[in-house]
Amino acid sequence: MQEIFGLIKEKAEKLFADGSVNRVLGWKKGETEYDRIPSVFESAEELEEFVYDGFCAANLSKYLIRESREDGKIAVLLKPCDSYSFNQLVKEHRIKRDNIYAIGIDCDGKLDIDKIKAAGVKAIQSIEENGSEVIVHTLYGDKKFNRQDVLLERCLCCKGKDHVSGDEFILAQNRVDTTVKDRFEDVRKLEAMTPDERFEFWRSELSKCIRCNACRNVCPACNCIKCVFDNEDSGVAAKANVDTFEENMFHIIRAFHVAGRCTDCGECSRVCPQHIPLHLLNRKFIKDIDELYGEFKAGADTETKGPLTDYRTGDAEPSLISDRGGSN
Amino acid sequence: MYYKMKVEKLPELYALIASEKALYLPIEQAGAVEFRKWDESSCVRLDCLNTLKSAKGVFLPQSENLVAFKTEGKNISVIDNSETAFPFVIFGVRACDARSFDILDRVFLSDPVDTYYKTRRDNATVVTLACNEPEETCFCRNFGIDAADPAGDASAWIVDGELYVRPNTEKGETFVSRLSQLLEEASDVEKLEAAKQSVRDILGKLPFAELNLDRFKGDNMLDIFHDPAWKSLSESCLGCGTCTYVCPTCQCYDIKDFDTGSGIQRYRTWDSCMFSDFTKTAGGQPRPSQVERFRQRFMHKLVYYPMNNDDIYGCVGCGRCVAKCPVSMNIVKVIKTLGGEKK
Numbered sequence A: 001m002q003e004i005f006g007l008i009k010e011k012a013e014k015l016f017a018d019g020s021v022n023r024v025l026g027w028k029k030g031e032t033e034y035d036r037i038p039s040v041f042e043s044a045e046e047l048e049e050f051v052y053d054g055f056c057a058a059n060l061s062k063y064l065i066r067e068s069r070e071d072g073k074i075a076v077l078l079k080p081c082d083s084y085s086f087n088q089l090v091k092e093h094r095i096k097r098d099n100i101y102a103i104g105i106d107c108d109g110k111l112d113i114d115k116i117k118a119a120g121v122k123a124i125q126s127i128e129e130n131g132s133e134v135i136v137h138t139l140y141g142d143k144k145f146n147r148q149d150v151l152l153e154r155c156l157c158c159k160g161k162d163h164v165s166g167d168e169f170i171l172a173q174n175r176v177d178t179t180v181k182d183r184f185e186d187v188r189k190l191e192a193m194t195p196d197e198r199f200e201f202w203r204s205e206l207s208k209c210i211r212c213n214a215c216r217n218v219c220p221a222c223n224c225i226k227c228v229f230d231n232e233d234s235g236v237a238a239k240a241n242v243d244t245f246e247e248n249m250f251h252i253i254r255a256f257h258v259a260g261r262c263t264d265c266g267e268c269s270r271v272c273p274q275h276i277p278l279h280l281l282n283r284k285f286i287k288d289i290d291e292l293y294g295e296f297k298a299g300a301d302t303e304t305k306g307p308l309t310d311y312r313t314g315d316a317e318p319s320l321i322s323d324r325g326g327s328n
Numbered sequence B: 001m002y003y004k005m006k007v008e009k010l011p012e013l014y015a016l017i018a019s020e021k022a023l024y025l026p027i028e029q030a031g032a033v034e035f036r037k038w039d040e041s042s043c044v045r046l047d048c049l050n051t052l053k054s055a056k057g058v059f060l061p062q063s064e065n066l067v068a069f070k071t072e073g074k075n076i077s078v079i080d081n082s083e084t085a086f087p088f089v090i091f092g093v094r095a096c097d098a099r100s101f102d103i104l105d106r107v108f109l110s111d112p113v114d115t116y117y118k119t120r121r122d123n124a125t126v127v128t129l130a131c132n133e134p135e136e137t138c139f140c141r142n143f144g145i146d147a148a149d150p151a152g153d154a155s156a157w158i159v160d161g162e163l164y165v166r167p168n169t170e171k172g173e174t175f176v177s178r179l180s181q182l183l184e185e186a187s188d189v190e191k192l193e194a195a196k197q198s199v200r201d202i203l204g205k206l207p208f209a210e211l212n213l214d215r216f217k218g219d220n221m222l223d224i225f226h227d228p229a230w231k232s233l234s235e236s237c238l239g240c241g242t243c244t245y246v247c248p249t250c251q252c253y254d255i256k257d258f259d260t261g262s263g264i265q266r267y268r269t270w271d272s273c274m275f276s277d278f279t280k281t282a283g284g285q286p287r288p289s290q291v292e293r294f295r296q297r298f299m300h301k302l303v304y305y306p307m308n309n310d311d312i313y314g315c316v317g318c319g320r321c322v323a324k325c326p327v328s329m330n331i332v333k334v335i336k337t338l339g340g341e342k343k
């Protein structure tokens, strides 16, 4: 990504110089070797801290809810998967498209620091991305990884390298496809379980939830001004899961609420400190919607009505649940 | 005085402790390591450097019942259904978490004493475990914490297949005396001292080993409070609360009433100054924007707490927030941005 890092930076500097934007939304290097902080740059000088590499996984679209309401125009950097979230937010009128200059940028998969650490890596001093290799230097010695082995789960079933929105695109000469699995593969495994096994699986996963809200707050589809779980008057507001029912409910309600709007950007699972595979809940909904209403990709464009927000006479009837045997 | 035994005997040690008292250990469940009550089927992970949530939860659980109210006709009965006290040992606490107990004590044991917290503190024997392989996120050293020689009622080390134990307090002496059938006096203390030194060498080489904290003192409170850097520091913050929920020293809680249908369950739950409704009252939210909420968390750790507590910082450098913030924003970045670079 080194080649396009330079191109993106040049482009951003140019946009500042000709006055087309007064801010650029990108990433800046944080304190550890792998920390990349979503950041608003307000001048060409500030771009000194700009970075684009394998750790720039954060989806920037959601910040536009706030930033597109500020004065002036902002340029935003969108990876292919982020461009779906961007479209969905435009469709929901949550961001002001006219105040945004969207630059689609290339992506060759983003690295998962947790996978690197799970391999026993500690006290990291520096990390080198070298083509298909990632070399980690630590105080206890070096470790070499095959890049593909330490990519985020979402990158292994990438939606494709084509952007679905953008005013301009900055792409690499050689584009790398990281897709190695079908995104519904793990959902099928869950579907093949007995209801008891499946319940056991989710209980075990959700029992780890510390209710930190990172999944919700990072989610571009979770864009309510006040979440029902923060609303004292709703009767379900909570700052902790006090029992198993609450552990389940928070996630089930959230999955329902983003159904048909979730673009499968993978941010929830990426940020969950407990590594709960939240994407599997969302993908189950996506798969069901595909099967019941025909294939639908949330965020593929800014106009099409979502299957759950549209009514057609041929729509699935509620009786479908019993037809399916109630086990799915 | 140091004692020791072979690490293979750890399960026997756990069983012996648990035969008398409840025993909390870092235990893995569904891939997550937390301090949990031990039983024979537990998967103990003494090698885990930092549990996801800190050891604080053993003394200040994420949520706990305080009292219940039941209505029958015109009568309201008040039922104390808080947890019944029991003596316990918490084993495997890292030096940073051990220090966090001192920080929490100053809050919860000061007048008015928090009896729920105090009961658990009184009932606890804290056995710490020295760190062997600190991570790049660790910066306990900046707060005068020695990860190679942790505090607690007793301290433990694992070196070359052997567990060393040293009692530090009366409770620690009692703890060790109950384990006499497994422990023997250690005569090779030099070996242990050498191991401590090599860990200290690593601690000194970690990337955050020497942060400059000079600016963070009471005299500079308003100056820091009004620093324009808070705006850009906080701009990526999601207001999620991950940092506060994993932090060993975050101490804020909310008291809530849950309508059970036939009465009220009053309980307390951790709260986070990062949340949009934190300390919200009828008059509104005193910190209406995320900049103010974000500032609060770090001002509390680095300025307000030390001002009220003999210059002791309210952070122990465990690095959990560094590792877990979804946007990679954390206290180290705040210290470096506001306080300048290395000494």
Ligand code: SF4
Binding pocket: A208, A209, A210, A211, A212, A213, A214, A215, A216, A271, A272, A273, A274, A275, A276, A278
């Ligand atoms: S991010 Fe993970 S731990 Fe936090 S609320 Fe979501 S599922 Fe729970």
Ligand code: SF4
Binding pocket: B236, B237, B238, B239, B240, B241, B242, B243, B244, B274, B324, B325, B326, B327, B328, B329, B330
């Ligand atoms: S600093 Fe990070 S962890 Fe803390 S509330 Fe903000 S986004 Fe969440």
Ligand code: SF4
Binding pocket: B243, B246, B247, B248, B249, B250, B301, B314, B315, B316, B317, B318, B319, B320, B321, B322, B331
């Ligand atoms: S502020 Fe961060 S580093 Fe400091 S004690 Fe809390 S979680 Fe640990």
Ligand code: SF4
Binding pocket: B049, B050, B094, B095, B096, B097, B131, B134, B135, B138, B139, B140, B141, B145, B146, B147, B316, B317, B318, B319
């Ligand atoms: S911060 Fe210090 S005491 Fe805590 S785990 Fe790291 S090295 Fe050990």
